[in-house]
Amino acid sequence: MSVRPAERSPADERAVAPSVPGPGRVLRGLRADGAALTLAEHLRVHGPLIDHGGHRRGEHAVVGLAEAAGLRGRGGGGFPLADKLRTVVGAAGHTRRPVVVVNAAESEPASRKDAVLLTRTPHLVLDGAALAAAAVGARDVVVWLHRGDVAGARAARAAVGERAATGVLGVRHRVVEGPPRYVAGEASAIAAHLSGGPARPRVTPPRVAQRGVHGRPTLVSNAETLAHLALVARHGPGWFRALGTPEEPGTTLVTVLGAVGVPGVVEVPVGTPLGAVLAPTGGPPPVGGAVLVGGYAGTWLPADRALPLPWSQAGLAAAGGTPGVGLVAVLPADACPVAETARLVGWLAGEGAQQCGPCLNGLPALAGACRALAAGPASDAAAAPGLLHRWAGMVEGRGACHHPDGVAGLVRSLLAAFPDEVARHAAGRPCPAAAVTATRSVLPLPPPEPGGPAWR
Ligand SMILES: Cc1cc2nc3c(=O)[nH]c(=O)nc-3n(C[C@H](O)[C@H](O)[C@H](O)COP(=O)(O)O)c2cc1C
Ligand code: SF4
Known part of the structure; x- marks a missing residue:
């Protein structure tokens, strides 16, 4: 069996009103009609991709910014982005030019957070990829999707085309649609496919950050991680850290589904109690219900135990869970x-x-x-x-x-x-x-x- 993202209807890719103070961060300024922000609209909402001195951020600045911001990956493992960038830079030497992969596969069948980003605010993701490419000295950026994700592929190609036409490009982009399988979102499976093989995970080490696509050091980063990087570069680490927890700063996207009024994607500060994460989607689940946190390969918790827990690695670890791919499924009291x-x-x-x-x-x-x-x-x-x-x-x-x-x-x-x-x-x-x-x-x-x- 396999993921068939074509099953996704546009109505599934719904961003619920953000519960961060103000208009949201990565979900800021989304169009009400569900269409993607054009490049001009994106620049109006987020401003140009320059540093405070008016320069595009370079290698050391980006690694340092990611480090100072404490930005962790939003693709499941919560790995610090700065460490991964450094590994790629270290492995590259002078001969093997690295590759950057935007992981927008969203293998998790019910997850929609990356789909929301790619279809509604694709330039924010591509800005982050351009910054990561600058950081590691890459010229090639691959946007990795599952085959059949028609809306995602269309949005990514349209955004890449716009950037080419307006000269904002800076890097060569390829939008690649891999097989629609759960494990084809895993980093080594992506590298294997982009190297011409089947999209099956391989034994690591070496990690793909050391030897990835055609043996080149490869940064595989989740689409949401890169969208946050684009904002860190614009507003600085202090701004990023103003929300979230000291150990896990910033905001994060959560796909909420199941027994809630309005299933969809919310943006919340990391550390928000789960009950408050669910609030904009129609409130907490009924007494006696169950919640599944982190994804389908995640953790079941009784709802009454889960609701006070902070939505963070540290907060959910207390109950044996993790935010994983940023998903909460609420089971109604009459389900088993x-x-x-x-x-x-x-x-x-x-x-x-x-x-x-x-x-x-x-x-x-x-x-x-x-x-x-x-x-x-x-x-x-x-x-x-x-x-x-x-x-x-x-x-x-x-x-x-x-x-x-x-x-x-x-x-x-x-x-x-x-x-x-x-x-x-x-x-x-x-x-x-x-x-x-x-x-x-x-x-x-x-x-x-x-x-x-x-x-x-
Ligand atoms: C079976 C499996 C499936 C995965 N699928 C995805 C996916 O669809 N999207 C994703 O971003 N990461 C996925 N990952 C995690 C990636 O291997 C990789 O760690 C991630 O893209 C790194 O991004 P981050 O550092 O920004 O979190 C998967 C991992 C495993 C083990
Ligand atoms: S690499 Fe091994 S463990 Fe992972 S999905 Fe493939 S067969 Fe399973």
């Missing part, structure tokens, strides 16, 4: 987290690249045990929790990439957050919600890809 997990794990297991043991054997086994727990015969359901514990431990840290770790983490969080529900299922007494979920699932999954999975 066990049955939803079984659906997600089944899908995620089918998305592995099938080249390491955990993907070939471990994930299908976890998916089978989740199915058994959710709706299996009583004997299989009774054995499932023990097997899930054991097999989760056996896949963790064993893949060439982190895909199996994410799936194991999701399973573990179900067992930890909902012991009563799990026990009821294991005892052959699933809650009535399990039957409801079987007919009305809450978390959207892409349909199977016709013709089977593609890697090129």
Whole structure:
């Protein structure tokens, strides 16, 4: 099975009124009609891409700015951008010119934050890419999308065309549409595809920042990370740090879906309590509900425990979670987290690249045990929790990439957050919600890809 971004309707790419003070940062000035800001409009909203002395930011200035701002990646791992820039510069030497990749794949089926940026404010993302290119001495910028993301590809190509026509370009851009697979958003899979191979992750090290596209040092940065960099360069690290927490400064985008009034993408200061993150989307979930934070390979939490937690790496770590890809799914009180997990794990297991043991054997086994727990015969359901514990431990840290770790983490969080529900299922007494979920699932999954999975 595979991600089919063509499924996305423009209505899905909705930016909810920002809950940052003022008009928002990266979501500032978006057009009400949903169209992309033109270059002229972008410059009116954000101003020109120059430093306070009127110069375009150069290599050291950008690395220093990213460092002083404390800007961390928004693509899942929260890695400091400055460190990654330095690694690329260090690996480049004088002979191997680096490449910059804007990771706009947004593999996560329900995530829309990068789609909002690319389709509504593409020049902010491209400004960030130009700055990163200046920092590492790259001439080539690749915008990486999933094939079928028609709106994203159109917006990216139109923005690149505008920059070429007005001479703002500075770098060579390519918009590349890779296979619509979950793991094809992973950095080494992207580098493999751009080097002419299948978009499958490879063993690291060397990291792509050291040896990436055709052996060249490659900066793979999430689209949102680069959009923030574009604003740090304009307004300075102090401005950036005025919101967020000292350790995790700035604002961040969060896709909110499920049992909320207005699903969509919100921009919030890092560290905002989850309850306040949900406020602009129609308020907190009903008492007794569940939330999934970080993405489909994220962490389940009981809603009442999750709502006071700060939306940050440190805040969610207290409950075993992370902001991950910036996604919160709110499960209604009448839906079953066990049955939803079984659906997600089944899908995620089918998305592995099938080249390491955990993907070939471990994930299908976890998916089978989740199915058994959710709706299996009583004997299989009774054995499932023990097997899930054991097999989760056996896949963790064993893949060439982190895909199996994410799936194991999701399973573990179900067992930890909902012991009563799990026990009821294991005892052959699933809650009535399990039957409801079987007919009305809450978390959207892409349909199977016709013709089977593609890697090129
Ligand atoms: C299975 C898998 C899928 C991923 N998919 C995406 C994706 O769709 N978009 C993304 O930005 N990062 C994705 N990542 C993370 C990237 O490998 C990389 O860390 C990220 O693009 C770096 O950006 P950042 O430093 O700006 O966060 C994925 C990682 C894994 C393990
Ligand atoms: S763990 Fe799975 S997805 Fe990751 S590299 Fe190995 S086979 Fe591919």
